[in-house]
Amino acid sequence: MRITRRDWNLLLFSAATIVLLALERPVPGVILWLGAFFFVLRDPEPAYRRRLGLLLGVILLLSFAPIHTDTSTPHFLSLGAFFLVAILIPTLVFARTDPGVIDYRLWPRKFRWIDLVYVAIAIPLAYLVVQLYFFHANPWMPTHWYLPPVYDDEKVWRLVVGLNGVGIWDELFFVNIVFATLRSLHDYRRANLAQAVVYTSVLYNMAFTGIGPIVVYAFALTQGSMYEQSRNLFYVLLVHLIVDAFLLEAIIRFYYPGHGAFHWF
Numbered sequence: 001m002r003i004t005r006r007d008w009n010l011l012l013f014s015a016a017t018i019v020l021l022a023l024e025r026p027v028p029g030v031i032l033w034l035g036a037f038f039f040v041l042r043d044p045e046p047a048y049r050r051r052l053g054l055l056l057g058v059i060l061l062l063s064f065a066p067i068h069t070d071t072s073t074p075h076f077l078s079l080g081a082f083f084l085v086a087i088l089i090p091t092l093v094f095a096r097t098d099p100g101v102i103d104y105r106l107w108p109r110k111f112r113w114i115d116l117v118y119v120a121i122a123i124p125l126a127y128l129v130v131q132l133y134f135f136h137a138n139p140w141m142p143t144h145w146y147l148p149p150v151y152d153d154e155k156v157w158r159l160v161v162g163l164n165g166v167g168i169w170d171e172l173f174f175v176n177i178v179f180a181t182l183r184s185l186h187d188y189r190r191a192n193l194a195q196a197v198v199y200t201s202v203l204y205n206m207a208f209t210g211i212g213p214i215v216v217y218a219f220a221l222t223q224g225s226m227y228e229q230s231r232n233l234f235y236v237l238l239v240h241l242i243v244d245a246f247l248l249e250a251i252i253r254f255y256y257p258g259h260g261a262f263h264w265f
Contacts, residue, residue, distance in 0.1 A: 006043070010182075010190060012036035013056060014197040020063040022201035022213075033060060047098060051181050054093060058086050059198070067205045069145045071158035083169050090177050101184045102177055108232045115235050118226055122239045129215060130246040134254070138210035142254035145207065151256045160248060166206070167244040171236045174199040174220065175227045188228055196220035219243070 013036045020029035033056060040052045065082035066075060094101045108115065134141045145163075147155055178198050182191035199220035200213050208216050223236045230236075 005039070006048070006186070007190070009036060009039045009043070009052065010186065010194050012039060013052065013059075014194050016056070017059050017198050017201050020059060020201075021067075021198075022204045024063075024205065026063070029063065048185055050097060051094070051101065051185055054090055055178060055181055058090060062086060062202065067202060069162070069207050071146075071155070071162045076162065080165075083166075083173070087169070087173055087177060090181065094181070098184070102180050103231070104172075104176065105232045106234055108230055108234060112230065115226070115230050118222075119235060119238055119242070122242050126239075126243045126246045130243070130250050133211065133215055134250045138212070141207075141210065141212075142251045144209075145251050147251070147255040149255075156252065159251065163244050163248055164241060167240045168237060170199065170203070171223065171233060171240050174202075175223055175236055176233060179224050179227060183228070192221055192224035192228070195224055199223075 012032060016029060016032035016036050019025050019032055023029070037053065037056050040049055040056065043049050043052075062082065066079055068075075091102055091104075145159060147159065174195055179191055179195035182194050185191070186194070196217050200208075200217045203216045204213050223239065226236050226239070227233075
């Protein structure tokens with residue numbers, strides 16, 4: 001397989017994302033980012049320069065975002081503002097310059113059994129992975145989400161809103177924007193591999209350390225594949241919310257053994 005100049009651009013884009021967002025190393029990250037931006041500007045196709053250049057701009061924007069799991073109102077507002085801008089700018093720009101690249105299609109155009117099979121498989125698989133990740137491979141993981149020693153309804157509700165809000169944003173941004181934009185420039189395999197890098201980098205920065213990058217990267221690849229096949233957000237959002245339900249259960253059970261999330265609801 002021949003490696004093209006655009007493949008090198010994609011590698012630089014991915015490397016800049018990892019260093020800026022996951023490793024939080026601004027100096028080498030900016031150097032890689034500038035390298036990626038320089039080679040993007042040298043591409044002869046305006047649509048390519050515009051689309052990948054805008055994605056690079058959003059990655060740089062997210063490098064300033066306070067990406068962590070604080071559930072206080074000021075953090076909700078500050079992180080929410082960054083996340084909202086990261087979605088709005090590509091959506092508004094591409095709606096004017098590149099219509100059809102980003103498609104907020106919620107419902108499937110036609111019913112497919114394979115989509116339901118994917119969702120059904122996700123339920124036991126998500127449970128097993130969360131149990132392995134939280135209570136065996138990385139038992140300190142639940143502490144990345146703070147809850148007070150005494151059970152507090154308000155704090156738990158904030159965790160529910162924050163966890164699910166970020167989960168919905170994940171699919172709107174990583175799959176519906178990053179993957180869709182890269183897919184308009186590259187073949188499916190390259191686009192999916194690169195969007196999974198962005199997906200993993202942000203979530204590693206947020207909380208998913210230890211073996212988290214392996215788990216999240218594999219999950220991101222399956223979500224990209226699901227979107228490629230179904231071309232709608234319903235199934236990827238549904239699967240993500242299923243995973244978040246098991247995450248929520250694990251976190252609450254860690255802090256309050258008698259108050260699992262499913263029992264609480």
